[in-house]
Amino acid sequence: MPVVAANGIEIYYERRGAGPKLLFFNGSGATIAHTGMLFDPYVKHFDVLAHDQRGLGQTSIPPGPYEMADYAADAAALLDAVGWDRCRVVGVSFGGMVAQEFAVTWPERVERLALVCTSPGGAYASYPLHQLEDLAPDDAARLDATLLDTRFTSEWLATHDDDRALAELLFQRRANRSTGETRRGELEQLSARSRLDVLDRLGAISCPTFLASGQYDGIAPPENGKAIASRVPDSDLRLYDGGHVFMMQDPTAMPEIIGFLRG
Numbered sequence: 658m659p660v661v662a663a664n665g666i667e668i669y670y671e672r673r674g675a676g677p678k679l680l681f682f683n684g685s686g687a688t689i690a691h692t693g694m695l696f697d698p699y700v701k702h703f704d705v706l707a708h709d710q711r712g713l714g715q716t717s718i719p720p721g722p723y724e725m726a727d728y729a730a731d732a733a734a735l736l737d738a739v740g741w742d743r744c745r746v747v748g749v750s751f752g753g754m755v756a757q758e759f760a761v762t763w764p765e766r767v768e769r770l771a772l773v774c775t776s777p778g779g780a781y782a783s784y785p786l787h788q789l790e791d792l793a794p795d796d797a798a799r800l801d802a803t804l805l806d807t808r809f810t811s812e813w814l815a816t817h818d819d820d821r822a823l824a825e826l827l828f829q830r831r832a833n834r835s836t837g838e839t840r841r842g843e844l845e846q847l848s849a850r851s852r853l854d855v856l857d858r859l860g861a862i863s864c865p866t867f868l869a870s871g872q873y874d875g876i877a878p879p880e881n882g883k884a885i886a887s888r889v890p891d892s893d894l895r896l897y898d899g900g901h902v903f904m905m906q907d908p909t910a911m912p913e914i915i916g917f918l919r920g
Contacts, residue, residue: 658715663734664727669715670708670735678744679703679918680732682752682759685786685850686843688714695749695904698911702919703745708735710755712842721845725853729758736766745918747771750877750901751846754778754853757885760866761858770866771914774874774901776881777888778853784876787847801827804875806900823902859888866892867917869910871903893917 661668671689679699683692688709699705709716710728745768748756753775760767776783784804789797802809802824814821835843866889870882879896886894899906
C-alpha cells in the first residue's frame, strides 16, 4: 500500500496514468476508492497523483481540529515524497478549497490550476454542510437535493429521470453514512471547511487558472466562482449547465477542464 509518513500522519496515495503531472484534490468525504467517475477521466491524459486526505479513507485520522493549511501541507509533503517540484493541479469542491490554499502558499509549485465547483470562503463561503448534521435524515436528504442543483424540487425530479437518478445516489450516500472514527474524520473535514477564508490571498496565485461553476449549484453558487476569478490575475471562468455535479450533467465540462489542464 503506497503511504507517505508526513506531518504526523500516514497519507495513502495512488498514482495512475501517463502524461503531464497532475495533482488531484477530492471533495468532502470523498476517497480514492469511491471517486472513479470524477478521477478516471484525468487518468487518460495525465500522470495523476491523488491521495485520501487526512481523516478519510486509508489515511490516518489524527486528533482535530484540522485546518485548511494542514490539508495543503499534506499535499506539499506528498509532492516532496514522489519527487515533484511542480505540477498541474485540479481541485473539486472541498478539493478546490485545498487547491486554493496550496496555490497561495506554494505558487511556485503550480503550473496550471483548475478549480471546480468550489468557493474561497469568507464573504463567498460554500453552503455550511456541517449544519445538515442536526437535521433528520429525510429532511437533510430533501435539502441535499436542492443544494446539489437548485432546480431539484420534487416536481422537477418527477419529470427528469437522469436528475432523479443523481439525487437518489446522494440519498443513498447519506443513508449509508459512516460511524465511529471514520465519521469523526469526516466531521473534522466539514469543520475545517467552514473556516476557510482565502479570499484576500488569491492574488498570490501566479499560474493560469480555470474556474468551472454550475449555474444551479446550491453549495458553491456561481457568484463564488466569479469572486475567485476577479481576484486571480490570469484566470478564466466558465459556467456550465448543471448544479454541484455539472461535470456529470453538462457534456462540455470535462473536455474543457481537461483541455485547459493539458495546456
